[in-house]
Amino acid sequence: MAPVTNARVLFASIPKGFPVPGETTVYDTAQKIDLEGVPLNSGFLIKTLVLSVDPYMRNRMHGPEKKSYSPPFALGAPLIGYGVGVVLRSENSDVAVGKYVYGIIPHQQYSIIGGMQGLSFLQKDPKLPWTVFVGAAGMPGMxxxxxxxxxxxxxxxxxxxxxxxxxxxxxxxxxxxxxxxxxxxxxxxxxxxxxxxxxxxxxxxxxxxxxxxxxxxxxxxxxxxxxxxxxxxxxxxxxxxxxxxxxxxxxxxxxxxxxxxxxxxxxxxxxxxxxxxxxxxxxxxxxxxxxxxxxxxxxxxxxxxxxxxxxxxxxxxxxxxxxxxxxxxxxxxxxxQAKYDREFYEVIPPALASGELKYTEDVSRGLETVGEMILRVQEGRNTGKAVVVVAEEPTTRLSCCKCAEAPGYSDLLIEVLVLERWNDFMSSDAAELSRVFAKAPTFLLVNLKYKGPSFFGGAVPDRQMFLTILHVACLVVGAMTASVGQHVRIQNDDPLIFFHGRWDTAPETWWSGSGFKINVQDLSSLTLNLGPNTTAPVIALGISVDYAPFFSLNASAGANVIPLALRPQKKLPGATTVVRINAEMYFDSQMNLESIDLNPGARLVPYVPSKLAFEFIGDSFSTGYTTPEGIIQAWDFLIGETFKAEESVVAQPGAALVDILSYGNTEDTSYYYDPIHNYTTPWNFRRDVPERTHIVVHIGANDAAQNVTQELFVSTYIDFFGQMRLPLLTMNIFADVTQWGWPSPDGPNAYYYTGAYQEVLDARRSLGDRNMFLVNCTGWVTYADVYPDDLHPNVEGHMKIAGLFQDYLENWGLHPLKEWSNP
The missing domain is CATH 3.40.50.720 (NAD(P)-binding Rossmann-like Domain)
Structure with a gap:
């Protein structure tokens, strides 16, 4: 196919005041692109349909020396901003031709996109134009x-x-x-x-x-x-x-x-x-x-x-x-970014389509109008949401009214992409059509809509054109039917995955007890696809199906089939199943989640979180250190299960408050300098999910072991709680180490920082903190909980401590929930 023009809007100069069309931004038509032959390099090619013009864009028109939460536009390169595009070609198995994408895209007619980072798929609403999805139903919609x-x-x-x-x-x-x-x-x-x-x-x-x-x-x-x-x-x-x-x-x-x-x-x-x-x-x-x-x-x-x-x-x-x-x-x-996509799209677009919510737009047509529209917005001259229509969407549709061979797709709407050369589609013959029909729905209701001479050359499509369109539609449906027959793939950024604990953006976690939950309708099989950063040769995972007790499973990078053992009633049509997956161990515990494969016909539904959410902050004692199954046998994890609470554990062996073993971080220095750990935060809990209702802090043993003075420990602890209070203003916090002590091999407990925790509490109370409580744990850990095997403690010891802490919480006024939030 002959190359076509790929018009762009370039960031040409940094404005001193208002941006000037033709100087700050320049409309450029020099670039050409071969839509059929341009290399995709495992990415996909999109055609831009609409672009949003927003006030924040002016704040990106600066040099690299200015620090900001949003990076500057690159001089000489196209502007980037929110827009909607349609996929023309794809070498990405997760991005099908004909899909509509929304997110940050270049201000140009055609773009090669490497992956779905910063993008999401959109479902077309026939009652709403695409302009609404960059306005009232998009980023500026509020x-x-x-x-x-x-x-x-x-x-x-x-x-x-x-x-x-x-x-x-x-x-x-x-x-x-x-x-x-x-x-x-x-x-x-x-x-x-x-x-x-x-x-x-x-x-x-x-x-x-x-x-x-x-x-x-x-x-x-x-x-x-x-x-x-x-x-x-x-x-x-x-x-x-x-x-x-x-x-x-x-x-x-x-x-x-x-x-x-x-x-x-x-x-x-x-x-x-x-x-x-x-x-x-x-x-x-x-x-x-x-x-x-x-x-x-x-x-x-x-x-x-x-x-x-x-x-x-x-x-x-x-x-x-x-x-x-x-x-x-x-x-x-x-x-x-993606946490609330599903809920937003379930609420706002239908309200806009029905007329319950009203909107207005200021629409210009043509990429060459972007510069003027940016200035209009900055001067406040636009009369509605500023949107630039770059191209009209394809206008030929085939709507399936009966899909005898594609169950579940009875309302499937197929977009047939009209490229520059229809002759490419005219070579189909009877044998090819027969092969395609074997995969496609058997009955199609065809509705042709066309616009003027630019579409079918001004003529009503003849029989050959009709067969061509049908051919393309069947290819699309056949491909979709074939892929659906294999599995339903859930990407790691799906908003219906409920993460808990501490994760980075890969997403990856190496924290004991961090994991995720999914609620699946019509589930019969589940495969967990882990990325290359997963601990080799295996990582120990804790698995629970429908809130049954957790069991351990060794997993590795690649596909891992999760045993489900579903109860009979969970196999009935429409039944939902909750699957919980945690990293178990305190070391060699890197989980790199890439995707989840479900059986055909299964789908994610919202996971309803518990009304209680606990976070446990501590050292090896809170990680399940030395227990056979790690965190799922630890006292803090058992507390979360008993109270039917969401929970996260931020704990590492050797963690200390003072800059000794953990160097002021929530990880021991040996973990801190491990190259696979691509982020390690200080004592900062803003990233931890979900939002907590109660926090339990168990810390201090490693400070004592490193001979940190009581005075320094107390001052550091006071500062620690002060920093924690900034993001967690009304959270109930329990400091649970008063007189905890630790048995020695000859029997007697060795106590540390006697009275220090009361000093910390008194200091916080003097500052007006009424939501901090001291748990007197004297005598909770005994010789039998640790020895003769010198465990940390043993499984029975963890169970005993969990029971004692449950008694404390119930006396304080917090009681276990009667049932989990999901049926």
Whole structure:
């Protein structure tokens, strides 16, 4: 096939102010591409359909010397941003031709993509154009709805679901909230619940409302207003024109004003004080919000577009934060990357398609309009979500109405890709069609839609063309049917995989007890595909099916069939099965998850996490050190199972608080310098999942063994808990080592740091920490739990300690759940 033009939008120069089309960005048509012959190198070729233009793009137009959470655009290279493309060719077995992908893609007509990193598959909704999937149903889409299981609010943001429980509302109807969006929001991420103000303060709160400033009339703001009103909130909104003010009133805003003709500070003084402020602007508006904040207000900073083109103005009244005991958060949504995709797409696109949620767009056509659209957004001249349509999608469809030989695909919609040369498809003969029909559905309802002379040369397709289209459709369906017959492959970034513990982004883990859970419908077989970084020759895994006791299984890099032993009732159609998989050991325990293969017809369904989530922080004692089956026989793991809680264990043999054995990290130095460990964090628990309800800390023995003084140990422990409190403001924390002691070979226990833990607790209490508790474990470990084999302790000892700790928790007021959250 002859090469075709591959037009691009290049980042040509760093702007000093507003980006200038033709200078900052340049439309380039010099590049050519052979769509059929260009090497893919195991990747896939996409055709760009639509691109999103967003305010944050200006913040990437800088040099490499400027440090930012988002890297700069590369000079001389195409811009990159959110978009939708369709796969034309593929050498990646997981990416089929005809699939639609969404995510960060280059601003050019055709692109070769190496893998699905940063991308996700989209399902076409015939009621919605692709432009919506980069707007209201894409990255800039934001809304507020009631969380399904609590009294808080949920932020639907980007293609993610951002839970704001405890941030947007502490007491319904008693708080004032401001969401200020000057233009389309940038990225947001999960934020933690701060300490609640006193009850007498909460009860005095003014009516709950939301105030927003909006300059682009974007889809994000519309969704906020509509969903906030649906939740019964009072909405205050600002915009840059009377037309936009009128529109916001029409969709439900209680108070709407033109910030260009009305003093925002006066409005806030009249309608405040503010309890929550969502800021995408910065500058004077942020200062006004601080001056009008209520006591215990929360500020969510997700952008500062007022300074993107004119320079950032520093905020001059941060003293209001401590004067009003307010809290300020910086939030980025991409850190949630795939966790809430499924839930977002189940909620927002249907609401948009049905008209329940309304949206508007400012659409330009042609890649050459990108530069002008970027400037329009920065100047606030766009009248809706800014989107550039690069190419129309294929218009020929074949819809299967009866698939006798492809069960489960009765509603399959096949997109037939129309490339540049239809003659390539005209060579099919009867033998080829017969071969293809053997794999394809036996009945097809064909609906041809075509546009003008550019499609079928202006003529209605003849019989040969009809057979050609049918031929291509059958090839596609046949390939899909064949692949489905082998297995259902679940990639490691599937949001329905519920990870727990500490993982890196590969994903890989080497932490004892870290693992994942899946809930599978119609499961009969499961194969775990582990990557090359998995410990060789084998890694010990703990496996539990439907909450049965864990059993050990040795696995290795490659395919590993997991024995299921399903009960009869679990084999009935529609039945679900929960499979839990953990890394067992405290060493040689690297698990590199690549994918999971299920039997044909099986599918993942959401795993409902327990209401309890424990995290255990410690040393070898908490890893199951010296037990035959590692963590699954350890006291802390047994506690999690007894209480039917999610749990994570951050523990390593030799771990110490003071910089001795573990060098200030959660790993012994021998692990820290191991080259396969591609990240090792300090005592930092922000990465650990899931979000915890209770934390248990067992630490100190290795500090004592290294002759760390009690004074140094106490000061380090106090600082340790202070650092832990930053992300875990209201968590119940149990320090469980008071007078623990350890038996010696001749019998008596050797105690360490007598009274030190009480000092730590007293210091934290003096700082106002009322959610920390000391567990007196004197006498819990005896000679029989350790000797004569000098174990750490033995299995019976772990069981005894688990029972004693359960007694403590129940006396404290925490009781085991009656059943797991999943049936």
């Amino acid at each position: 809304g507020i709805r009631r969380a399904p299981h609590d009294d808080g609010l949920t932020i639907l943001r980007q293609d993610r679901l951002l839970r704001m429980e405890g941030i947007l509302t502490r007491e319904k109807g008693k708080e004032t909230v401001v969401l200020h969006l000057d233009r389309s929001p940038t990225y947001h991420s999960r934020v933690k619940r701060p300490s609640s103000p006193p009850a007498e303060v909460r009860s005095a709160r003014r009516p709950f409302f939301i105030s927003m400033k909006e300059e682009n009339n974007n889809s994000a703001l519309r969704m906020v207003i509509q969903l906030a009103k649906r939740d019964g909130l009072k909405v205050i909104a600002s915009a840059g024109s009377e037309e936009k003010v009128k529109f916001m009133r029409e969709i439900g805003a209680d108070v709407a004003f033109n910030y260009k003709t009305t003093n925002t500070r006066e409005v806030l003084e009249r309608e405040g004080p503010i309890d929550v402020y969502w800021d995408n602007v910065g500058g004077e508006i942020l200062e006004a919000a601080l001056d009008n904040a209520n006591d215990y207000a929360r500020f969510l900073l997700c952008g500062s577009i007022s300074g993107y083109n004119t320079g950032h103005q520093g905020v001059r009244n941060l003293n209001q934060l401590y004067g009003k005991a307010a809290t300020m958060y910086g939030v980025l949504v991409f850190r949630l």
